[in-house]
Amino acid sequence: MRGIAFVWQFGEVILAISLAPLFSGWIAQCRAWMQNRKAPPFTQPYRMLRKLFNKDAALAENASRLFRTTPYVLFGTMVLAAAIIPSVVTDLPFARAADAIALIGLFATARVFQALAAMDIGTAFGTLGARREMMVGFLAEPAILMVFFNAFLLFGTTALTGMVDNYTTHPSVIDPSVVFAAIAFTMVLLAENARIPIDNPTTHLELTMIHEAMVLEYSARHLALIEWASSLKLFNYACIGLALFLPWGIAIHGAHVDSALIALSALLVKLAFCGAGLALIESVSAKLRIFRAPEFLAMAFLIAVLGLLVHLLLGANANA
């Protein structure tokens, strides 16, 4: 392994950690533009993090050690995910630790820890958020597995770096399986990251919350870490989507500084478009009733399976 690969690895992780709040801020900005309001400045998420870190942590009397370590665990898992996903370069030593399916497991770990921490205090809202989050999680898993199954059939590997490395031999962009997989992936992204139409990230009505209900009892630095981990999770999902469906620009096969810089600017442009797209979807959809969420995810699963079947029908035996 080249030594410089570790530099890329470390650099990519730091990039992910620093850009994640900015990405969330950009999405909020786009939403505000579309809804004809004035949004807070781009640095607002960073300011909020700084404010939270400086506060005293107000912990419930019966909070256990699990409750206090969960924010760190969440942050750790998201950082590991950021280390595995090729956002700028593919020459990442840690990327060999996990393929796409192992990534699903990693996100599941984060979800389980968050649900456990929510149940720790023993309030009604915590357990409400925990069971809803687990419900959305278990429905999203078949859908995203089918998306990666599709990707395996199309690209020949489940390792994300491998998929990007071979992108010159990808099927064309308008191949129906690719389109279906992209639609299904977007739907799962919305569900897993607690965005409309599954969950409203800016709601203050507790009975409609999923993600927010789980972090009601957190404050100060714990809350800062959890918020950071959530925006990092959204960033990671966006980068997975980009690596799968829009990989042009990522520096492959041993990167140099100039190709890495090109890749970085490509990433920023792509993320800007993704953020705008997500904001558009959020602005035109309404939040679903909680028990309509299974239908939404069933639709995502269906679309992914259709992509798979269409590939088996059309792709495998078409000669033209």
Next chain:
Amino acid sequence: MKRLLAYSSIENIGLIFTGIGLSILFAASNLHLFAALALAAALIHALNHSLFKSMLFLATGSVLHATRQRSLGKLGGLIRSMPWVAALALIGTLAIAGLPPLNGFVSEWLLLQSFLYTPQLPHAFINMLIPLGAAALALTVALAAYVMVKFYGVIFLGKPRETLLAQAHDANWLERIGLAWLAAGCIAIGVQPQLALDAAGKSTGMLVGQTIAPNPSVWRIAPIAPEQASYSGWIFLAVILCTIAVTFLLVRLLAHGRIRRTAPWDCGYPWQTSRMQDTAEGFGQPIRHMFGAFFRMERELPAPTDLTPKYRVHIEDRFWRALYQPIAAAVKRLADAISFLQGGRLAIYLLFSFLTLLGLLVFVL
């Protein structure tokens, strides 16, 4: 508690059978490498299951011993009075939920990997239907995670649902050793799956004629080819722990570590009791809502004018009444019919053995 674990065992056995079935399918189509993979996944899952299920049963035994409560509805908050059991049970719960970097994830990952190769099966309908099996598998695994969150959360987290629970004592050192070595096994197979793979490889070599590819380095496994998929439990564990440590230190250095203990926030509700948190049934409500067609549910709902409102729900598997009970009844009838043989007299039993011996002699000679 134990009923929950028993049902979870049914699910795990289903996973094992899925692996065996896949292996048979692959072997029948002469795809021996993938057959070896599926079989290895099934065998390793059996091994993992023995580890984490035993651990969970031991943990529930400790809880039972300490609190004398069997039912989930009367437990809660035991993480404070039984920290050791809670910590070790957490490892068991994470393992059974199939989360990296523990051992449950390894076998499920291998099983999903073997599903990835099913579209290569030559049969037309089967290669389209089996990927749906992969989705069903993912659903099952995720449901198992849900159930285990409920299990751990209701027993160890939250507030105690009975006042007697405050007297619960932690496990003594013997019980802790019993739990600890199983937990060590879970972690060991999780980060170094090669141990289990080697053991499984001997069996797959004999049964299918091939073993899966050797791992490219001591830190990770790559069952088919390193370019296609690889997993490293060590990196998972190491990076997560390092990041936790670094973050903790950075936060302490750059910010501070002050804590204030207050009452729980709960959106400002002043009167909080332990009955406000979810019960075990309550936590499972989304499942009942979604999969209601598969169960027989009897519910007793309170009326609006009830002075002492009560809620009762009784859930039963439909297949129990429809399939298993008739079979069990038939077996019982058969057994009753044969019970005339059990005369109670010693001479009759000796006569049976004598007649069997005579019959065998005639048969062999």
Next chain:
Amino acid sequence: MLRSPLNVQLLSHLDVELLKLLAAGMLLISFAMLSTRRTQQLITLFAWQGAILFLSTTLVAHEAGLTELYFSAGLTLILKVITLPLILHTLIKRLGAQWDNERLVNIPITMLVGLVLVIFSFGLAQPISLLATTITRHTIGIALAVILLSFLMMITRRKAVTQVIGFLAMENGLFFAATSATYGMPMVIELGIALDLLVAVFILGIFFFQIREQFDSLDLHHMESLREK
């Protein structure tokens, strides 16, 4: 009047990709029709299905160089994208049935059954694809799936209007199958089918008004009271 087989190597790559995408779009629309809750949305989806049909027929006509297909495409456009949806829209507005469209079986189960039907049709269609000689022969499976899914939609819905739309969608699927297997049907047959469709919609519209007068609702389970005791 048989169509002559064509040399498939003369095709441009992009056109084939586009055809595949349009076929997949038809399939997706069929599923969307299975799952939508509002009748108005159903009609819009049907119009989109007609539009995709028009586009794919034009593409095939362009690739195969058959001018009759252009006429078929034009007929599809006029009839299925413009006229029929307009008639249906005014019909449901007069009947007041624009929104609520309940179902007999809930959505996840309908989806699963639909998925099994898709697998079934794909599996069935593979040997047929090997026999046909058109460029779009691989999409026969999708056409069969669309037919079966529309039938499923007719079975699992309560309101009478959806039966009509299901019937029309089935005809869409048939047309797609014909285009993909044999480059369309003879013109006489196509015109005949188009006229039949138009007449069927008119007659069914009259029926709906009668049903509503008799039972005061368009719910089909009222028709069960018509059986002999």
